[in-house]
Amino acid sequence: MTTAIIIGGGMAGVACASELADHDVDVTLFDRHDYTQFQPLLYQVASSQLPAEDIARPLSTAFADQRRVVTVTAEVTGIDPATRTVVTKDGENAGESTVDYTADYLVIAAGSQANFFGVPGAAEHSYPLYTVEDARRLRQHLRDRLRRLSDPATAEPYTVIVCGGGPTGVETAGALAELFGALKDQGTLHAEATVRLVDHGHALLKPFTDKTHEYARAKLIEKGVQITFGVAVAAVQADTATLSDGSTVATDTVIWAGGISGPPIVSTTGLSLGHGGRIDVAADLTVPGNPGVFAVGDVANIPDGSGHALPQLGSVAQQSGKWAGKNIVAHRKGAPVTPFHYHDKGIMAMIGRNAAVSEIGKHRHHLEGPMAYVAWLGLHAVLLSGIHSQVDAFLNWADDYFHHDRAPDLELADSVGRIAWADSKADEPTL
Numbered sequence: 368m369t370t371a372i373i374i375g376g377g378m379a380g381v382a383c384a385s386e387l388a389d390h391d392v393d394v395t396l397f398d399r400h401d402y403t404q405f406q407p408l409l410y411q412v413a414s415s416q417l418p419a420e421d422i423a424r425p426l427s428t429a430f431a432d433q434r435r436v437v438t439v440t441a442e443v444t445g446i447d448p449a450t451r452t453v454v455t456k457d458g459e460n461a462g463e464s465t466v467d468y469t470a471d472y473l474v475i476a477a478g479s480q481a482n483f484f485g486v487p488g489a490a491e492h493s494y495p496l497y498t499v500e501d502a503r504r505l506r507q508h509l510r511d512r513l514r515r516l517s518d519p520a521t522a523e524p525y526t527v528i529v530c531g532g533g534p535t536g537v538e539t540a541g542a543l544a545e546l547f548g549a550l551k552d553q554g555t556l557h558a559e560a561t562v563r564l565v566d567h568g569h570a571l572l573k574p575f576t577d578k579t580h581e582y583a584r585a586k587l588i589e590k591g592v593q594i595t596f597g598v599a600v601a602a603v604q605a606d607t608a609t610l611s612d613g614s615t616v617a618t619d620t621v622i623w624a625g626g627i628s629g630p631p632i633v634s635t636t637g638l639s640l641g642h643g644g645r646i647d648v649a650a651d652l653t654v655p656g657n658p659g660v661f662a663v664g665d666v667a668n669i670p671d672g673s674g675h676a677l678p679q680l681g682s683v684a685q686q687s688g689k690w691a692g693k694n695i696v697a698h699r700k701g702a703p704v705t706p707f708h709y710h711d712k713g714i715m716a717m718i719g720r721n722a723a724v725s726e727i728g729k730h731r732h733h734l735e736g737p738m739a740y741v742a743w744l745g746l747h748a749v750l751l752s753g754i755h756s757q758v759d760a761f762l763n764w765a766d767d768y769f770h771h772d773r774a775p776d777l778e779l780a781d782s783v784g785r786i787a788w789a790d791s792k793a794d795e796p797t798l
């Protein structure tokens with residue numbers, strides 16, 4: 368019997384567990400939550416376009432047909448790579464008991480966390496967008512603020528600052544500007560609501576080409592987003608943001624899309640961490656000097672073959688998780704492990720309804736509008752298929768979202784435009 372421990376039930380951990388279970392490896396998969404989440408749609412939850420339940424799936428349901436995968440809801444509090452042991456705090460006995468688990472192989476797939484780069488007050492007062500909890504917290508806050516704006520007695524001008532012009536910042540700014548615009552057109556808002564995106568660089572969607580930078584900028588401006596380049600958020604207070612040019616903005620809503628770093632758990636490993644506080648791995652995804660230990664997905668700096676690391680993307684996470692699984696299976700049979708080969712399908716962003724942008728394949732063929740949306744849909748359906756079998760439901764929802772304007776409703780937003788997963792009790796995560 369071969370055993371493996373996986374830390375993290377995100378795209379990387381789930382892909383790895385499936386691969387191992389298909390090859391008769393007994394897997395114990397740890398996550399602090401009982402669900403796996405689909406991060407690309409977090410901004411839809413934050414902007415009240417989807418309920419959180421629709422982008423999270425219980426791990427036990429995802430692995431219902433894989434009897435070799437045992438999912439454990441627990442916080443991993445320590446990792447000893449030398450013995451491939453993890454220490455956990457049991458979810459039910461948190462703070463009271465710890466349990467150790469050891470296996471033949473250990474796969475670290477613990478994702479990332481928001482990186483506040485030491486900006487004073489950012490951790491306390493801003494709204495990061497990395498987890499379902501983050502998205503729900505922001506959604507609740509925005510709803511409270513918009514309800515105040517919809518009451519003539521309490522309405523006063525409102526500004527949301529989005530910090531960072533990467534995909535998360537651009538998609539969130541676009542979705543919120545659309546929401547504010549639609550509520551204004553309905554006559555629901557009694558004071559101005561503005562989205563302002565600030566970035567210390569000079570382009571949106573930096574990893575994309577110039578053509579896409581310009582497309583994203585033009586689309587956001589068309590939706591009413593104010594964009595300020597060359598300026599960073601320097602400090603965040605409860606009701607003010609201070610920018611690096613010395614100006615201040617009255618706001619209690621700073622959305623932090625400023626970057627990510629390795630998760631706290633990796634600092635317990637004793638491993639020397641690389642760029643971004645992540646684990647440097649060899650080309651075959653092993654952690655050098657630690658036999659039987661792999662790191663995959665966002666937590667790892669995976670060499671891209673030209674001296675850099677692959678980006679923190681869903682497709683990298685999913686493919687690297689699966690590849691680590693294959694290498695473990697090969698290793699236990701005494702066969703050679705192989706360097707990870709990333710199949711780069713491209714990079715994409717949804718700036719709002721009718722405004723997607725895609726750069727396809729390694730050579731970054733630029734697409735915009737409906738064609739880009741089709742590419743976005745294809746890629747996200749593949750990512751989602753790792754956790755959900757009913758990809759059709761996602762395709763129907765996305766089509767409806769992209770092509771039809773829905774009247775926003777602050778009170779009832781949970782019930783509009785849902786993804787029609789076959790709702791069964793087993794599909795309800797504990798949120």
Ligand SMILES: Cc1cc2nc3c(=O)[nH]c(=O)nc-3n(C[C@H](O)[C@H](O)[C@H](O)COP(=O)(O)OP(=O)(O)OC[C@H]3O[C@@H](n4cnc5c(N)ncnc54)[C@H](O)[C@@H]3O)c2cc1C
Pocket residue numbers: 374375376377378379380397398399400403404405406407408409410441442443444476477478479496497498534535630632663664665666679680681682684715716
């Ligand atoms: C807002 C947003 C939008 C994105 N949009 C896109 C997109 O459009 N396309 C794309 O390709 N990529 C996108 N990405 C990136 C993509 O989602 C990530 O690269 C991918 O999900 C990473 O998967 P992962 O499994 O490595 O990490 P995660 O999905 O973060 O999973 C890590 C898991 O580890 C668990 N964990 C961590 N520490 C512990 C611990 N100590 N104990 C127990 N459990 C622990 C966490 O709970 C989590 O479930 C987006 C990311 C974000 C944040």
